[in-house]
Amino acid sequence: MDGVPIPKDFLLPLPASAGDLELALVLLFLAHILFVNLMVGGVLLSLAFEIRGLRRPSYDALAKKIAATVTVNKSLAVVLGVGPLLVINALYGLYFYTANSLTGGAWILIVPVVISAFLLLYLHKYSWAALADRKGLHLAIGGAGATLLLFVPLIFLANINLMLFPGRWLEVEGFLSTLALPNVLPRFVHFVLASVAVAALFLAGWLCRRGFDFETALPGLDRSVIKRELLTVVLAATALQLLAGPLVLATLPPHGLSWLLLGNLAVAVSLGIAALVLLWRESSAAGPLSARYWTVVVLLGCTVGLMGLTRHLYREKAITPHRELVAAHTADFRAAALGAEMRLAAGTPRIGAGEVVASPGERVFRATCMACHDLDTRRVGPPLREIVDIYADNPDGLIAWVKAPGKKREGYQQMPPITMQDAQYRAVATYILNEVFSLPEATAETG
Amino acid sequence: MDFPVFHLDFLGNRMLIALIAVLHVWINHAFAVGAMPLVTALEWWGYRSGDDRWDRLGYRVLTVCFVVTTTFGALTGVGIWLSTSLVNPYAIGSLIRIFFWAWFIEWLVFVTEVLCIMIYYLSWKPMARRKKAHIAVGVALSVASWVTMAIITAILGFMMDPGSWLARESFFSGVFNPIYLPQLAFRTPVAMIAAGWLALFLAYFFTRSEPDLRRRSVRFIALWSLAWLPAAVAGALWYWRAIPVWMAGNVPVALGTQRFAAWYDQLLTVLAAMVVVVFVTGVFGVVLPRRLPRVALLVPFALTLVLLGSFERVREFIRKPFVIGEYMYANGVRVADLPLLKEEGVLHHATYARVREVTDSNGVAAGAEVFRLSCTRCHTVSGVNSVTDRLGGLYGPGAWDRDTVKYYLVGMHTARPFMPPFPGTDREAGALADYLVDLQRAPRPALGAQDVGARPGAAGPIGGGEEG
Numbered sequence: 070m071d072g073v074p075i076p077k078d079f080l081l082p083l084p085a086s087a088g089d090l091e092l093a094l095v096l097l098f099l100a101h102i103l104f105v106n107l108m109v110g111g112v113l114l115s116l117a118f119e120i121r122g123l124r125r126p127s128y129d130a131l132a133k134k135i136a137a138t139v140t141v142n143k144s145l146a147v148v149l150g151v152g153p154l155l156v157i158n159a160l161y162g163l164y165f166y167t168a169n170s171l172t173g174g175a176w177i178l179i180v181p182v183v184i185s186a187f188l189l190l191y192l193h194k195y196s197w198a199a200l201a202d203r204k205g206l207h208l209a210i211g212g213a214g215a216t217l218l219l220f221v222p223l224i225f226l227a228n229i230n231l232m233l234f235p236g237r238w239l240e241v242e243g244f245l246s247t248l249a250l251p252n253v254l255p256r257f258v259h260f261v262l263a264s265v266a267v268a269a270l271f272l273a274g275w276l277c278r279r280g281f282d283f284e285t286a287l288p289g290l291d292r293s294v295i296k297r298e299l300l301t302v303v304l305a306a307t308a309l310q311l312l313a314g315p316l317v318l319a320t321l322p323p324h325g326l327s328w329l330l331l332g333n334l335a336v337a338v339s340l341g342i343a344a345l346v347l348l349w350r351e352s353s354a355a356g357p358l359s360a361r362y363w364t365v366v367v368l369l370g371c372t373v374g375l376m377g378l379t380r381h382l383y384r385e386k387a388i389t390p391h392r393e394l395v396a397a398h399t400a401d402f403r404a405a406a407l408g409a410e411m412r413l414a415a416g417t418p419r420i421g422a423g424e425v426v427a428s429p430g431e432r433v434f435r436a437t438c439m440a441c442h443d444l445d446t447r448r449v450g451p452p453l454r455e456i457v458d459i460y461a462d463n464p465d466g467l468i469a470w471v472k473a474p475g476k477k478r479e480g481y482q483q484m485p486p487i488t489m490q491d492a493q494y495r496a497v498a499t500y501i502l503n504e505v506f507s508l509p510e511a512t513a514e515t516g
Numbered sequence: 517m518d519f520p521v522f523h524l525d526f527l528g529n530r531m532l533i534a535l536i537a538v539l540h541v542w543i544n545h546a547f548a549v550g551a552m553p554l555v556t557a558l559e560w561w562g563y564r565s566g567d568d569r570w571d572r573l574g575y576r577v578l579t580v581c582f583v584v585t586t587t588f589g590a591l592t593g594v595g596i597w598l599s600t601s602l603v604n605p606y607a608i609g610s611l612i613r614i615f616f617w618a619w620f621i622e623w624l625v626f627v628t629e630v631l632c633i634m635i636y637y638l639s640w641k642p643m644a645r646r647k648k649a650h651i652a653v654g655v656a657l658s659v660a661s662w663v664t665m666a667i668i669t670a671i672l673g674f675m676m677d678p679g680s681w682l683a684r685e686s687f688f689s690g691v692f693n694p695i696y697l698p699q700l701a702f703r704t705p706v707a708m709i710a711a712g713w714l715a716l717f718l719a720y721f722f723t724r725s726e727p728d729l730r731r732r733s734v735r736f737i738a739l740w741s742l743a744w745l746p747a748a749v750a751g752a753l754w755y756w757r758a759i760p761v762w763m764a765g766n767v768p769v770a771l772g773t774q775r776f777a778a779w780y781d782q783l784l785t786v787l788a789a790m791v792v793v794v795f796v797t798g799v800f801g802v803v804l805p806r807r808l809p810r811v812a813l814l815v816p817f818a819l820t821l822v823l824l825g826s827f828e829r830v831r832e833f834i835r836k837p838f839v840i841g842e843y844m845y846a847n848g849v850r851v852a853d854l855p856l857l858k859e860e861g862v863l864h865h866a867t868y869a870r871v872r873e874v875t876d877s878n879g880v881a882a883g884a885e886v887f888r889l890s891c892t893r894c895h896t897v898s899g900v901n902s903v904t905d906r907l908g909g910l911y912g913p914g915a916w917d918r919d920t921v922k923y924y925l926v927g928m929h930t931a932r933p934f935m936p937p938f939p940g941t942d943r944e945a946g947a948l949a950d951y952l953v954d955l956q957r958a959p960r961p962a963l964g965a966q967d968v969g970a971r972p973g974a975a976g977p978i979g980g981g982e983e984g
Contacts, residue, residue, distance in 0.1 A: 074867050074868060074970070075867065076518035076519065076867040077518055077867075079606070079609045079610050079613055080610075080850065081610055081613040081614065082613065083613060084612075084613055084614075084616030084617060085616075140638075141634055141638070143586075144586045144590065144630055144634060145630070147586075147590045147591065147594060148590065148626055148627050148630045149627065150594065151593070151594060151597070151623050151626065152620070152623050152627075154594075154597055155597075155612065155616065155619055155620060155623060158597075158601065158608070158609065158612045159612050159613060159616055162605070162608075162609035162612065163518070163609070165601070166519055166601050166602075166605035166608075166609060167519055167520060167605075169522075169598075169601045169602055169605070170519050170520040170521070170522040170602055170605065170964075170965050170966065170970075171520050171965055171966065171969065171970060172966065173522040173602050173964060173965065173966030174966045174967070176598060176601075176602060176966075177532070177595070177598055177599060177602060179591075179594075179595075179598060180536065180591050180592065180594065180595035180598060180599075183587075183591050184587045184588055184591045187586065187587040187591075188583070188587055191583055191587070238520070238970060239969070239970060239971045240969075240971075241969055242967075242968060242969035243966060243967055243968075243969070244966070246969075402853075402856075402865070405856050405860075406850075406852055406853045406855070406856040407852075408856070409855035409856035409858075409859050409860075410852060410855045410856075412855070412859075413855040418855065418858070418859055419859045419860075435923060435926070435927070436923075436926050436927035436930065437927040437930040437931060438927070439920075439923040439927065440910075440920060440921075440923045440924030440925075440927055440928065440931070441910075441924075441931070443920075448911075448920060449910055449911065482910075485931050485932065487930055487931055488930065488933050489930055
């Protein structure tokens with residue numbers, strides 16, 4: 070794998086078995102994406118119905134009703150995102166963080182962008198009555214919120230995509246270049262269609278539920294008409310997936326594909342097509358929602374679940390070869406680090422060419438004191454000559470000072486207390502008081 | 517070392533996390549932990565006195581809290597994760613493996629809290645005829661918010677107890693460390709007071725046309741804040757006095773440093789300032805509610821932010837030089853890997869180094885790489901905690917001596933116990949000194965992988981500027 074970076078893995082055990090974490094990831098992520106879909110789709114549908122309400126005012130109240138569901142769904146989308154984020158960090162941290170760093174600017178922009186989007190959506194919702202006569206402005210606020218919100222999945226998709234392809238890690242330069250990777254934009258289309266479908270399906274059930282006084286809440290609208298319209302949206306968006314889906318599959322680098330994955334996908338698509346047929350029947354049937362609605366919900370739920378599993382199968386297959394290289398590299402590194410630790414403990418560390426071989430006291434001096442103290446001239450602190458004058462024959466006094474320096478000299482910086490082992494204090498005091506000015510050369514360099 | 521290096525050369529990477537985290541803590545304390553009981557109290561007072569205006573005021577204050585916590589509050593919480601994964605990925609990836617279940621529990625608690633606030637806020641009007649039940653929801657939410665804080669403070673304490681997970685592997689020894697209870701005793705009243713000043717500020721806007729309600733509400737809320745003041749003083753002093761005791765048992769090296777002493781004194785000053793301001797404005801608000809100037813309301817509110825921020829800093833400070841006690845240094849180098857890196861070099865073992873070997877002619881370029889790999893988690897070139905400022909403080913504005921800088925780099929962890937040891941060979945220390953001395957001559961920012969990618973040997977800028 071020439072040109073493929075091989076980092077070393079985290080050297081700590083996973084908090085649970087990989088299988089359990091993978092299962093948790095698939096399930097928690099589905100819960101998160103469900104509410105993300107409800108949020109994004111809800112915002113788009115609310116805007117669409119508000120635009121429709123410009124000509125047929127009774128739709129305006131429907132748009133507002135939909136916006137109210139977004140308030141709850143968007144907060145659940147955020148808080149339910151943290152769980153899968155935690156699991157993906159644990160399972161795929163090496164891959165995920167690499168993608169995060171390479172798209173870092175956009176990655177951290179998620180925070181202000183989502184905050185701004187949510188604030189605009191609140192403004193949109195709470196200014197509904199106040200801006201009733203200025204619909205253009207009101208729609209612009211909602212539109213700005215929706216646009217910002219749609220930017221966020223793009224960032225996540227770029228990361229989720231880039232993390233699977235270590236061969237691309239050295240290629241990309243910043244977020245925009247990761248967007249150009251083949252799979253990102255098709256997946257974005259796939260996601261937006263899914264959001265619209267999921268939200269419309271939910272709204273059909275929510276607005277047509279028993280116990281909801283539709284006629285009072287939404288005067289001028291007919292429940293079965295709204296049901297039909299919403300289900301037609303589900304039908305259209307899901308049917309379009311039959312185009313978007315193959316595009317996503319075709320643009321995926323093939324090394325993550327497998328027969329298991331394709332078989333899985335085939336089952337998912339078949340269930341989806343069955344759901345489409347039922348949707349078509351339900352949307353063309355008059356009257357309230359029938360039991361068919363729930364069959365559709367279950368079928369599409371299974372489709373989405375299987376898609377989540379497919380995604381996971383692809384991820385595992387795509388990174389397994391790289392993971393094996395990482396594991397081998399990590400083992401090598403670990404052995405080398407252990408060797409160096411043992412050499413250090415035995416007092417025989419390997420020393421590079423041109424490095425210093427010195428007495429123990431000189432080693433301590435070079436490592437600890439030399440940055441501030443020279444032999445004859447003032448650096449940060451006074452030169453050693455003056456120190457020798459003060460502490461000649463009094464190493465204990467010197468050590469006591471080094472451990473807890475007293476009042477600083479006029480015009481000098483205060484010396485910090487130096488923490489080391491007792492033998493090191495002793496060695497460096499001996500070096501300063503007895504060696505440094507009596508040896509022929511202060512330092513000896515080896516070839 | 518194992519990740520492309522994200523770097524913000526002006527703000528500084530740690531400052532990015534600090535800004536997000538302090539904003540999050542402050543919103544959590546003022547707008548949630550403190551505000552929920554205060555709003556419930558306003559609602560209850562309206563119910564008891566039969567005066568609907570209190571109910572409306574409570575709802576308006578709650579609306580602001582709802583909007584702020586579900587936008588800034590929630591997203592800064594997520595932002596802590598997003599930023600730590602950029603700033604120190606190897607550290608956060610390791611921490612997640614250690615503290616996964618603690619964070620998982622924390623997440624479940626957060627989900628509960630979000631559900632609670634949704635229910636309380638969105639059911640305010642639908643439950644208008646069942647006030648008693650709704651007030652009970654408010655009480656439950658207040659308790660849940662406080663429990664959230666108590667659990668998360670425990671988890672923070674657990675994580676801040678360096679080495680306990682290694683040595684004892686005991687969750688509870690970490691949770692019930694000596695600063696847990698003082699910390700909780702401090703955070704609780706500060707949250708209540710912060711919420712009081714927030715509500716006072718808001719009440720000014722919401723009662724513009726109702727001078728009578730303004731007078732009463734200012735008095736009510738000022739009394740609320742004053743009532744919590746003695747507890748805040750006691751809690752803060754307890755916490756303040758517990759810090760050295762706790763540190764002595766955990767990080768002996770840090771205790772002696774002058775920077776800690778300075779910070780410790782400064783903290784007491786901030787504390788005293790907060791007490792005085794809260795007391796004076798509070799008494800003023802109770803006695804002369806009509807005369808209290810609006811700007812006076814912002815000062816104590818801002819001071820609570822400063823105070824919380826100062827106390828959050830202690831957690832960062834005492835960790836040093838580690839990010840995970842005894843296991844990993846702040847720059848992401850494992851303690852156990854240090855001997856190997858000192859023998860063979862950080863450039864040799866980094867996944868994304870643009871220069872692999874220090875030669876006689878590439879000192880500055882190699883040094884720039886060593887800097888990016890070993891120093892940029894905490895230092896910038898020209899922004900917050902700038903490396904040139906730090907060296908300038910030591911060696912002055914005159915041209916620095918390359919060898920002096922090199923010796924300083926090799927030994928600084930002994931004189932500056934909060935610094936990690938230099939994680940490379942002698943030649944790499946020399947190259948880093950070459951780079952730093954060159955930076956003094958020709959300042960230019962260091963760029964991160966988010967801008968220039970991670971390609972080794974890329975023709976792109978090295979350390980932000982062409983070499984030589």
